[in-house]
Amino acid sequence: MRSLKTLKLVLISMLTIVMIAGCSSASKQEWAYIHEPGVTILSLSDNGKAEYKGVKYTYTLENDYLTLTDKNGNELGMRFVPDDDRMLLYETAVYQYTGEGQANGLIGFWQEVDGNLSFEFTDKGTFREDYYSPGYYVVDEEKGMIQLIYNDMYPDTFIYYHLDGNTLTVEYPWPVVPTEK
Secondary structure (H helix, E strand, O other), X not given: OHHHHHHHHHHHHHHHHHHHHXXXXXXXXXXXXXXXXXXXXXXXXXXXXXXXXXXXXXXXXXXXXXXXXXXXXXXXXXXXXXEOOEEEEEEEEEEEEOOOOOOEOOEEEEEEOOOOOEEEEOOOOEEEEOOOEEEEEEEXXXXXXXXXXXXXOOOOEEEEEEEEOOEEEEEEEEEEEEOOO
């Protein structure tokens, strides 16, 4: 009789563990660039785990700011802001001044440190992005923002920037949508 009670307790315990494990599976939000809606670039699970461009992280999301922390404790922070039926993920890029002479604020040519992207800002209020996309720009130094007004190519874009000598750090908004399955 005692072994029957013990068997029942073991079975009930195992069933409870299985139910808890099944109920605790984390739900996940998957995000893709709007121009590649079937390719996930960011996934956020409600258990605090994330994956961004193939790298695993833990994350926090507070006040529209996403902080990803890798296994070594290194942090990557990005604005993650609602925008109608999508989100804007502000990815950071670092540029070096490669124009002639010394940098004069934003004026001049800026080349991305680890890539092929570029910005060229003139003293006439015009810009060219990536050697091709032209337009006008307006700087809001107090907010640390630049409004890029493209010539018929793209909608106006607001980027955050920080200037430190010959280094320009830009937070550029990329529209992301839920990944299409």
